[in-house]
Amino acid sequence: MPSFPAFFRNILLSWIVFSPSRFGLSSTLKKSFSSFMGIVNYAGMGTLSWKSMISYHIQNERLEEARRLFDEITSPDVYLYTMMIARYSRSQRLDDALELFCKMPVRDVASWNSMMKGCLDCGNLVIARKLFDEIPERNVISWTTILNGFLQFGKIEMAEVLFHKMPWRDTAAWNSMIFGYCSNGRIEDALKLFEEMPSRNVISWTTMIGGLDQYGMSGEALSLFQEMQDSGLIIPTASTYSSALTACANIPALDQGVQLHAHLVKLGYVFDAFISTSLITFYANCKQIENSHKIFQENLHMNVVMWTALITGYGLNSKYEEALVVFNDMIKVGIVPNQSTFTSTLYSCSGLEALDRGKMIHAQAVKLGLDFDVFVGNSLVVMYSKCGNIDDAVVLFNKMSKRNIVSWNSIIVGCAQHGYAIQALKFFDQMVHEEIHPDEITYIGLLTACSHSRMLDKAMHFFEKLNQDKSIVVKLEHYACMVDVFGRCGKLEEAEEFIRNMPVKANSMVWLALLSACRVHANLEVAKRAAQYVFDLEPHNSAAYILLSNLCASASRWNDVSQIRGMMKQKGIVKNPGCSWVTMKGSRHEFLCGDRSHPLSEKIYQKMDFLGGKLKELGYVPDRSFALHDVEDEQKEVILSYHSERLAIGFGLVTTVEGSTIRVMKNLRVCGDCHSAIKLIAKIIGREIIVRDSSRFHHFRNGNCSCGDYW
Structure with missing residues (x-):
């Protein structure tokens, strides 16, 4: 080969190999040049070209080609070994990485650390720990790497022991331990270590601010953020500001968040993707979803996280239709939506x-x-259950x-609401x-x-287990459930x-x-006492009056009814009218008692x-006892015939195909007379009718209801 300066030779050959299209070279010719480069190296080409070539293949996900070139080198140096080991580890090819590591003629501390981190990246703490024990000379990175490994695998106690054994600790090691404490719920230990x-550095402050906020100490997180700013020693990063905004959202602290927003505008941070997303969430949590939408529209980074934040914000503000439009x-x-996007939608x-619409979203997932x-x-x-399709919810479950505690809770609560107690x-x-601990x-x-199934003994058994479980705090919701069990079983005095x-x-x-149980069992004496307690606690609670x-x-x-309604009028308490609705093809069709405003009213009333x-x-x-008006019996019958749930069923009958299920939602408890009538209607039409009232779901089939006439 003619002799010419190695510098220009290397540039020329690298240019040809990296850009074959400029010379009309095929992939085969490119490989030939690669082989030729091996000959050139033998003739004295510098190691720099080999590093460039291997790095090029690695960056372009051509690991096999990189290894072929690596194997052509007579004596690869430590840097090349370490580069290949790191790439094998990132590709989850731990065996290949370990093979190269064992072949290394000389290993420096960087290669040991790289191999140890590779084991951790591949999920093998055991080998990582073995390597750590075998390192001839450790540096602070060695200690910090295995420390992070313990924390990554939730071995907080082992990490704690190792941290205190470290001969020297840099800021990164302290930060890792603080992050580990925060991630494992040991917020007090994290604070102590922080002090x-x-x-x-800024990572220390940001980690501690985020940790406090994550565990419900948002006020303390904001105080720490203010302390950091007052010190003047640390310049916050976008992550720091994002953590502070999240804390403002969780309290929520509108004024403080608005001030922070103004400060971010001055700094020019408002177009940072993390900051913009945090601002969208902040305003949504503060019930200012219009500002969230404005920030979204002004932002140039339309990534999936930002879209998801807006969808979530609309959902939190009960603007569900807008969320689906977004x-x-x-x-x-x-x-492309991600898991969080689908969850919010x-x-x-x-x-x-x-x-x-839920089924359409399911299809896209x-x-x-x-x-x-x-x-x-x-x-x-949850979606299938809440929309009245518990059977598909069970199939999906x-x-x-993979299932977590939320999965089990979702299906258990869903079955309970549908009366599927067994x-x-x-x-x-x-x-x-499956050893999942209940919460x-x-x-x-x-x-x-x-x-919902009159299982008093079972309920008492579960309540006793709940009280014995020291990991769970018994809340008022649990006591209310037990009162409901006693009440529905007719044990009003016991309740x-x-x-x-x-x-x-x-x-x-x-x-x-x-009080609700007293309504079911017509016990006016106990009802009056229960109602008085509610009036004392919440004088304007409309449910108790109703x-x-x-x-x-x-x-x-009727005199008592008149007196109660007079009290309601005097206190400005308005009764929400009974309303039922059917959601069909994205539209919600609502009905009130005796309603004739719907365009299909004539057909509905005929049906x-x-x-x-x-x-x-x-x-x-x-x-007629369910006609709650002081009118003649004949008029009572007319009122009952056109209760809102019956009109909604009529709408379903005139707008859906034969044999399909009719699903009706109601804001109040379905009345006893309608319950009896709907059982027979389901038998007459030969279709399933599902009615969700304020208490539960009722599945009406062939003259029967899933509640067993007990709700």
Whole structure:
């Protein structure tokens, strides 16, 4: 080969190999040049070209080609070995990385550290620890790497011991230990270590601020952020500001967040993707979703995180329709949704009880292979359950390959709300068998299941287990569930006694559970006492007035009804009218009692009149006690015939195909007369009717209801 300066030779050959298209070279010729480069190296080409070539292949995900070149080198140096080992580790090829490591003729501390980190990246703490023990000479990076490994695998106690054994600790080691404490819920230990730090950097402050906020100490997080700013020694980064904004969102601290926003505008940080996302979340949590949308529109970084933040914000503000519009816009512009996006979008589908739209979102998750992601799977179970399709929720749950406590709680609570009590208890047994420890929500689901199925003994058993579990704090919600169980079983005096013996003071929710049971069992005496407790705690609680008024009306005590309504008028308490609705093709169709405003009212009333005749043929007699007005009996029957849930069913009958399920949602408890009538309607039309009232789901099939006439 002609002799010419190595510098120009290397540039020329690298240029040809890296840019074959400039010379019309095929991939085959490119490989030939690679082989030629080996000959040139033999003739004296510098190592720099080899490093460049191997680095080029590694950057372009051509690991096999990089290894082929590596093997052609007569004596690779430590740098090349370390480069290949690191890339094998990042590709989860630990065996190949270890093979090269063992072949290294000389290993410096950097190569030991790289191999140790590679083991940790591949999920092998055992080999990483063995390597650490064998390092001839450790530096601070060696100690910090294995420290991070212990923390990564949740070995907080081992990390703690190692930290105190370290011969020297740099700021990175202190930061790792603080992060580990925060990640494992040991926030007090993290604070103590933070205060002991000899030198803090911005990572130290940001980690501590984020840790405090994560564990519900958002006020303390903001105080620490202010302390950092007042010191004037540390310049906050975008991550620091983002953590502070998140803390403002969680309190929420609107004024402080707005001031921080103004400061970020001056610094020019508002177009940073993390900052913009945090601002969107902050304003959404502060119920200023319009500002969230404004920030979103002004931002240039339209990434999936930002879109998801806006979708989540709309959902948190009960603007479910807007959330779904944003999701559709996101798809149109080509942004690929992630797990969080689907979780937030399905939350809005649940809020709208929009089963059809939920199914469409489910289909999109399937296309992206995310339908069995544990978080998406949980959201799908909740969506199908809340939209009245518990059967599909159960099927989805059973197909999930990975489940967490949220998965089990979702299916147990869903089955409980649909009256599938036996199924809920079976899922709980399966959960225990798989060694998943129940939490407070699990017990609420179990007690609800017992309440809806008259299982008093089972409920008392679960409540006893709950009290014995020292890892769970028994809350007022649990006591309210037990009162509901006693009440639904007709044990009103026992329920009242249970409340009086509670170790904590009962709130209005607990007394309302008793009052609701009194309404079911027509016990006016206990109802008056329960209602008075609610009035004392919350003088403007409309539910207590309504329940007591309805109970008096059922007993034809019209003077008492008039008196209660007078009190409501005097205090400005307005009764929410009974309303039922059907969601169909993205539109919600609402009905009030006797409503004739719907465009299909004429057809709906014709259908209801037809069904009225059929009901009488089957021996149906209206229960006038559920007509809560002081009018003639004939008028009471008319009122009952056109209750909102019956009109919603009529709409379903005239707008859906034969054989399909009709799903109706109602804001109040379905009345006893309508319950009896709907059972017969389901038998007449030969279709399933699902009605969700304020208490539970009712599945009406062939003259029966899933609640067993007990709700």
